[in-house]
Amino acid sequence: MKLKKMMRAFALLTAVTLFMTSCGSDDEASVGTGDCDSVDSVTLQLQWFAQAQFAGYYAAEDGGIYDNYCLDVTIMEGGVDIVPQQQLASGAADFAVSWVPKVLVSNEQGMNLVNVAQVFQRSGTLQVSWADSGINSPADMAGKTVGNWGWGNEFELLAGARQAGLDPATDFNLVQQGFDMLGLLEGEMDAVQAMIYNEYAQVLEAINPATGELYTADDMTVIDWNDEGTAMLQDAIWADGDRLASDEAYQDITTRFVAASLEGWAHCRDHSDECVEHVLNNGSALGTSHQTWQMNEINALIWPSPDGVGMIDADQWAQTIDVVTNYGDLEAVPAEDAYTNEYAEAANDILDSKGISTTGSDWTRATVILNEGGE
Amino acid sequence: MNIVKLKSRVSIIWPPLVIGIGILALWEGAVVLFEIQEFLLPKPSSIWTELQNNWEILRHASWETGKMALGGLAIGIVAGVTFAFFATLFRFLNEGLTPLAVAVNATPIVALAPIFNAWFGVTGSVSNQLVVATVVFFPVFINTAKGLTEVHVNEIELMRSYAAGDWTILKEVRIPNALPFFANALRVVAPLSVIAAIVAEYFGGPQDRVGYVITSNAGLARYDVAWAAIAVASAFGLSLFVGALLIERVSTPWKSAVQLEETTKK
Amino acid sequence: MNEKSAISINSVDKVFNEAREDEVIALSNIDLDIKEGEFVSLIGPSGCGKSTLLRLIGDLLEPTKGSVEVFGKSAHQARVDQDYGMVFQHAGLFDWRRVSANIELPLELHGWSKADRSTRSQEMLDLVKLPDFGSYYPRQLSGGMQQRVSIARALSFKPKLLLMDEPFGALDEMTREHMQIELLRIWEETGTTVVFVTHSIPESAFLSNRVVVLSPRPGQVHSVIDVDLGKRSESTRQDSNFFAAATEIREALRAVEEQE
Numbered sequence: 001m002k003l004k005k006m007m008r009a010f011a012l013l014t015a016v017t018l019f020m021t022s023c024g025s026d027d028e029a030s031v032g033t034g035d036c037d038s039v040d041s042v043t044l045q046l047q048w049f050a051q052a053q054f055a056g057y058y059a060a061e062d063g064g065i066y067d068n069y070c071l072d073v074t075i076m077e078g079g080v081d082i083v084p085q086q087q088l089a090s091g092a093a094d095f096a097v098s099w100v101p102k103v104l105v106s107n108e109q110g111m112n113l114v115n116v117a118q119v120f121q122r123s124g125t126l127q128v129s130w131a132d133s134g135i136n137s138p139a140d141m142a143g144k145t146v147g148n149w150g151w152g153n154e155f156e157l158l159a160g161a162r163q164a165g166l167d168p169a170t171d172f173n174l175v176q177q178g179f180d181m182l183g184l185l186e187g188e189m190d191a192v193q194a195m196i197y198n199e200y201a202q203v204l205e206a207i208n209p210a211t212g213e214l215y216t217a218d219d220m221t222v223i224d225w226n227d228e229g230t231a232m233l234q235d236a237i238w239a240d241g242d243r244l245a246s247d248e249a250y251q252d253i254t255t256r257f258v259a260a261s262l263e264g265w266a267h268c269r270d271h272s273d274e275c276v277e278h279v280l281n282n283g284s285a286l287g288t289s290h291q292t293w294q295m296n297e298i299n300a301l302i303w304p305s306p307d308g309v310g311m312i313d314a315d316q317w318a319q320t321i322d323v324v325t326n327y328g329d330l331e332a333v334p335a336e337d338a339y340t341n342e343y344a345e346a347a348n349d350i351l352d353s354k355g356i357s358t359t360g361s362d363w364t365r366a367t368v369i370l371n372e373g374g375e
Numbered sequence: 376m377n378i379v380k381l382k383s384r385v386s387i388i389w390p391p392l393v394i395g396i397g398i399l400a401l402w403e404g405a406v407v408l409f410e411i412q413e414f415l416l417p418k419p420s421s422i423w424t425e426l427q428n429n430w431e432i433l434r435h436a437s438w439e440t441g442k443m444a445l446g447g448l449a450i451g452i453v454a455g456v457t458f459a460f461f462a463t464l465f466r467f468l469n470e471g472l473t474p475l476a477v478a479v480n481a482t483p484i485v486a487l488a489p490i491f492n493a494w495f496g497v498t499g500s501v502s503n504q505l506v507v508a509t510v511v512f513f514p515v516f517i518n519t520a521k522g523l524t525e526v527h528v529n530e531i532e533l534m535r536s537y538a539a540g541d542w543t544i545l546k547e548v549r550i551p552n553a554l555p556f557f558a559n560a561l562r563v564v565a566p567l568s569v570i571a572a573i574v575a576e577y578f579g580g581p582q583d584r585v586g587y588v589i590t591s592n593a594g595l596a597r598y599d600v601a602w603a604a605i606a607v608a609s610a611f612g613l614s615l616f617v618g619a620l621l622i623e624r625v626s627t628p629w630k631s632a633v634q635l636e637e638t639t640k641k
Numbered sequence: 642m643n644e645k646s647a648i649s650i651n652s653v654d655k656v657f658n659e660a661r662e663d664e665v666i667a668l669s670n671i672d673l674d675i676k677e678g679e680f681v682s683l684i685g686p687s688g689c690g691k692s693t694l695l696r697l698i699g700d701l702l703e704p705t706k707g708s709v710e711v712f713g714k715s716a717h718q719a720r721v722d723q724d725y726g727m728v729f730q731h732a733g734l735f736d737w738r739r740v741s742a743n744i745e746l747p748l749e750l751h752g753w754s755k756a757d758r759s760t761r762s763q764e765m766l767d768l769v770k771l772p773d774f775g776s777y778y779p780r781q782l783s784g785g786m787q788q789r790v791s792i793a794r795a796l797s798f799k800p801k802l803l804l805m806d807e808p809f810g811a812l813d814e815m816t817r818e819h820m821q822i823e824l825l826r827i828w829e830e831t832g833t834t835v836v837f838v839t840h841s842i843p844e845s846a847f848l849s850n851r852v853v854v855l856s857p858r859p860g861q862v863h864s865v866i867d868v869d870l871g872k873r874s875e876s877t878r879q880d881s882n883f884f885a886a887a888t889e890i891r892e893a894l895r896a897v898e899e900q901e
Contacts, residue, residue, distance in 0.1 A: 174583070175582065183498075188497065529730075529731045
């Protein structure tokens with residue numbers, strides 16, 4: 001009963017605020033202000049389940065940012081058997097979040113997907129081993145049982161191994177691991193794949209039977225592909241290239257969608273606790289401390305964005321192409337129009353005009369305490 | 376006799392061959408005509424190209440997956456036959472085992488695979504072979520037990536009139552009687568073992584396996600490679616089926632003699 | 642036909658599921674003697690225990706009371722000594738054995754050499770007039786041919802007694818009459834004692850020296866009818882003696898049914 005009353009009060013407050021803002025300015029630069037003649041429905045396909053990895057989109061949705069950009073966004077969670085590229089190419093989604101190398105391989109198969117905002121500036125993929133395993137560099141993986149998730153998540157690992165002179169087919173034993181850390185925790189695998197914002201934390205949330213306490217970072221050694229030079233660009237917003245070339249309405253929607261999403265990400269930079277709440281409210285299966293950790297690490301992958309949020313660094317793009325063609329699975333160098341900074345630039349202008357920092361140069365990493373099981 | 380045999384064999388082979396080629400031609404034509412994107416439905420010719428391009432990977436993968444399928448097949452057959460013998464010898468065991476076997480059969484492989492992976496690990500071959508064995512066990516057990524017990528009462532009386540003991544009856548009547556039942560089961564489980572092995576591979580394990588090649592390439596929208604892997608898996612399953620047929624022919628020659636007579640009569 | 646006793650059944654009772662709720666008295670106080678070389682039919686309505694009686698003779702069942710002697714020894718010993726062969730309505734040929742191997746099965750079980758076995762099975766195939774069918778599988782043969790193989794198998798080890806449980810019951814009428822002539826020929830050639838269970842009045846009249854009419858619930862010997870048709874042939878079926886015998890058997894069966 002109390003809750004209902006509170007919600008009603010909140011709804012009233014929101015309506016009044018919206019009314020006031022819509023009466024505010026009336027000029028050309030009213031994008032993102034909630035001054036809407038009509039609202040466009042848009043669907044976004046994520047590449048995994050609801051978690052802080054996608055906090056920016058959830059924040060934009062639940063915090064009314066998409067509303068301000070006159071968008072009605074439906075966020076579709078991903079899963080083990082959902083291929084975001086396929087969803088986007090077949091028209092089941094208007095936009096998709098996916099990793100750059102995965103999309104490039106799909107484009108090679110005849111898809112025409114364009115990177116309109118490179119949200120993550122760094123790779124979050126690690127290869128994790130126990131400290132006593134002696135695996136400190138890719139070359140140390142020779143003869144070991146090496147876990148990975150497959151599905152294109154293994155490109156950096158394969159590239160790193162080949163760069164170190166190892167042949168993945170013969171020099172070590174490649175094993176598909178589950179989407180958890182059991183392979184490492186149970187000692188079945190010598191090195192396992194982990195995202196710094198997710199699975200790596202799962203180890204830190206597990207009890208070390210030797211001490212009865214949680215594992216610590218000192219118990220593990222980590223290969224970070226950013227340091228090895230085989231890192232590839234990860235989460236980006238992808239749009240349908242054919243529609244982008246011919247459909248003006250879609251161009252307009254893309255501009256607003258990219259700007260609103262990036263504003264959502266900026267919001268999560270400045271209000272990370274609130275964004276953790278958004279994620280938890282959207283049915284995250286993992287607990288609060290885990291999502292808090294994830295939010296912090298995701299922010300670290302985005303911020304600082306020296307060229308502005310969502311902007312693609314030409315060198316990093318080139319490195320991704322280079323790695324994926326030389327060491328990875330791509331046969332030909334993709335066409336240059338597989339990415340554009342046009343929409344990210346427009347978004348940065350809009351955010352600048354709203355007084356929102358687009359580089360996040362003063363963002364600092366927080367210290368997050370993980371609890372057992374991520375609770 | 377030989378000409379008749381040959382003729383009947385040719386007449387068995389050509390209809391599926393013609394239909395198969397017809398379907399492939401229609402498929403190829405439809406993809407070209409309706410300009411279907413390769414990432415939705417690849418042409419048979421692209422699949423053939425990818426089959427050749429990835430032949431080494433696919434050959435190795437089907438060998439590895441084949442080992443899982445055949446290993447699990449062997450375990451499942453040995454277990455099924457052994458249990459069938461025990462169930463025949465001791466009626467109370469039969470009453471206890473049959474519902475248990477039905478329960479095992481009702482458990483989907485997709486539920487078993489992750490559990491077996493957790494118990495036995497994903498890096499070795501135990502988990503996947505046990506998944507296959509579980510799938511294989513039930514048809515072998517039920518059919519063999521049926522063959523061992525469903526013997527005409529007169530045949531048992533006849534053997535007893537010859538003063539034959541239980542062991543002789545088992546050897547001379549029950550086991551040969553069970554052979555066609557067992558062969559039937561074998562025909563069902565041989566291709567099933569390949570399916571089970573591949574599904575088990577969806578849940579982890581070494582990546583040089585058919586199941587992984589299918590999922591990972593599908594995950595990257597490389598459906599032509601995925602289809603090529605499916606084609607290799609089908610061919611492998613088909614060859615196991617043909618192997619089971621051959622075993623049936625050799626082990627139950629009286630069946631094929633009668634069948635051949637019936638087909639030539641028509 | 643000599644006067645030596647082949648089978649002697651003395652005061653035999655057979656009770657199934659004794660002392661239980663579903664207890665059935667199948668046979669009660671049976672006395673019957675069958676001479677060597679005799680052809681005796683057992684006839685009666687269903688439930689009269691004629692098949693049970695045949696199985697008591699063959700030691701496939703044990704009597705609850707009384708004794709069964711076969712060739713002067715216990716039925717069990719006679720079975721162990723392989724003194725009889727058995728033929729059922731279901732030919733009971735093993736699908737997986739060729740015809741000759743089916744005939745050789747009892748010989749095999751008793752350790753005959755391969756050469757002796759194949760000589761004997763060919764003799765038997767000649768006897769049942771299937772000389773060229775040894776290498777066939779049973780399923781490739783007609784029902785009448787299968788039953789002939791079954792008889793050949795039962796006689797392969799030259800038993801002195803043949804126990805037949807409605808052997809022609811599943812055959813069509815023409816085949817059946819033909820098989821009856823064949824059986825009589827074989828009976829005459831081998832001098833085997835035959836106990837023959839049947840449903841058919843003309844069949845029992847045509848084949849037998851004596852017809853034992855059983856009454857049901859509990860199975861008892863109602864009457865024993867002597868039949869003397871001399872040497873039988875197809876024309877015997879039109880013989881007035883044959884009709885007289887059939888009529889006598891029919892009347893006995895009617896009396897049995899009225900008893901109920």
